[in-house]
Amino acid sequence: MENEVRVGLIGLGVIGGQVAKVLQEKAGELSLQAGISIKLHKIKVLTSDLEKPLVKQFPPDLFTTNDEDFFNDESIRIVIELIGGERPAYDYISAALKAGKHVVTANKEVIAKHGLELRSLAHEHGASLYYEASVGGGIPIIAPLEKDLRANYIKSIHAIINGTTNYILTRMSKDGIDFDRALANAKQLGYAEANPKNDIEGIDAAYKIAIMATLAFQTEVRPDGVYHEGISKLDSRDFRYAGELGYEIKLLAIAKQYDNTVEARVHPAFIRRDSVLAGINGVFNAVSIEGDLVGQVVFIGQGAGPLATSSAVISDVLRCSRDYVLGTNTSAIKISTSKTVQPITNVNTRYYMRLSILDSTGVLAAIARVLGAHKISIASVIQKETDTLSQTAEIVIMTHPATGRAIDAAIKELSMLDLVKEINNVIRVEEQ
Ligand code: HSE
Numbered sequence: 001m002e003n004e005v006r007v008g009l010i011g012l013g014v015i016g017g018q019v020a021k022v023l024q025e026k027a028g029e030l031s032l033q034a035g036i037s038i039k040l041h042k043i044k045v046l047t048s049d050l051e052k053p054l055v056k057q058f059p060p061d062l063f064t065t066n067d068e069d070f071f072n073d074e075s076i077r078i079v080i081e082l083i084g085g086e087r088p089a090y091d092y093i094s095a096a097l098k099a100g101k102h103v104v105t106a107n108k109e110v111i112a113k114h115g116l117e118l119r120s121l122a123h124e125h126g127a128s129l130y131y132e133a134s135v136g137g138g139i140p141i142i143a144p145l146e147k148d149l150r151a152n153y154i155k156s157i158h159a160i161i162n163g164t165t166n167y168i169l170t171r172m173s174k175d176g177i178d179f180d181r182a183l184a185n186a187k188q189l190g191y192a193e194a195n196p197k198n199d200i201e202g203i204d205a206a207y208k209i210a211i212m213a214t215l216a217f218q219t220e221v222r223p224d225g226v227y228h229e230g231i232s233k234l235d236s237r238d239f240r241y242a243g244e245l246g247y248e249i250k251l252l253a254i255a256k257q258y259d260n261t262v263e264a265r266v267h268p269a270f271i272r273r274d275s276v277l278a279g280i281n282g283v284f285n286a287v288s289i290e291g292d293l294v295g296q297v298v299f300i301g302q303g304a305g306p307l308a309t310s311s312a313v314i315s316d317v318l319r320c321s322r323d324y325v326l327g328t329n330t331s332a333i334k335i336s337t338s339k340t341v342q343p344i345t346n347v348n349t350r351y352y353m354r355l356s357i358l359d360s361t362g363v364l365a366a367i368a369r370v371l372g373a374h375k376i377s378i379a380s381v382i383q384k385e386t387d388t389l390s391q392t393a394e395i396v397i398m399t400h401p402a403t404g405r406a407i408d409a410a411i412k413e414l415s416m417l418d419l420v421k422e423i424n425n426v427i428r429v430e431e432q
Pocket of ligand 1: 136137161162163164165191199204303304305
C-alpha cells in the first residue's frame, strides 16, 4: 500500500472551499489520526471558480476543469462530491464508486433519491459511501442511526431539519413579523438561497427525513413518498393563538414506525411549548429519536454553514481513510423490512383550525354538526376576534385526533357553508 491516500474534491462552492481549506490546514493532524497521509490531490472546478480569491491559496496544478482529467486519475482513492443537486452529482458519484473509489458526499437529494442503489454499487465495488453532511450539517446523525442506535427498535423521529425555515418561524413567533419580512431577512443574512423554494416548501426537509427514516426503519422510504407542506401560509395570528394555547409552531419532519407501515411527513405543526424542539431557535437544527431501549435522544446543532458542514465531511474523509488503510468498506445495505409508507390521509393527529365565520346564532352548532358527521371530536373552541361592522368573528377550534381524510372532507363541507366566510388555516398538532 502507498504511504498516502489521495483525495479528489468536486466543487469549490461555499462548502467545497471550506473543506479544501481544512484539508490543507489540518493535513498533519488528520493524517496522524488516519494512520496515513491524507493528500488533497485534485479539485474539479468550473471555469468561473478559478476567479475566486481562495484559488490563490493553493498550487495552480491542483485544479482541473476537465472531467476526464479527474475521473481517469487512478491515483485518487477518495472522492468528495460537493456540488449539490441531482445531476451531474449522481453520475459523478456512480462513476467514482464503479471505479472502486470511496465517496464522501453532502448531497441529500442524491442520497434520498438514489441512496440504496449507490450503497449497493459501493458494496459491489468494495468501496465506502459516507454522507453524514447530507442531514443536519455538522450534527452527527447518520452514523448514530447506522451504528450507535442499532440495538433499538426506533419508534419515531421528530426533527427540525431546515435552518432557513426555522429562522423564519422563530422571527415570526418571537418578533411577530410576517412571513415575507422574515424571508427577506433570511435572504439578507445569507441563510435562504436566492430561490428558497426547496426550503420553504419542505422539500429539503423531505429529502432529509427520507434518508433518516430509511436508516432508522431499515425499509426504503423514498422522498416522493414523503408528504410535504411548506410554511408560507402561516400568519402572525397563528403564532399568537398558538402562544396563548401553550404551543410553538415549527416545521417538523416526522417519521414513525408501526408493525407493517411507516409514516413520513413534513409540515408545520403545533408543538408544546415545554418540549425540547420548541426551544430550538434560529438556524439551529434538532433531531429527536425515540428508541425502545434508549428512550428519547436529541441531537442539536448547526444544520448548515461551511464550518459545521465541513466537520461532517472531513470526519467522513477520515472514516474513508481508515477503510482504505484497513481494506474494509462499510456500505453494506441492511434493508431488512419492507414497510409501506402510509398516505397522509391515513395519518391521525389533533388539529388546530382558524375560521372566519358569520357572528350570529346557530353558527357554532352548524360547524359542530359538520365535524361530528365526519367523526371529528372538538376539544375546545375559542372565539378570538369579532368585527361588528362585517358581523364576522374569528374562531379557533382544537380537535381530538382525526385522520387527514376526515379533516379534508370536513373542511370541504365547511367551506361550502354560507356562514363560514373563510377557512384561514388548518395546522396539525404533534404530541411528541
Ligand atoms: N438549506 C438547508 C437549510 C441547508 O436551510 O437548512 C442545507 O441542508
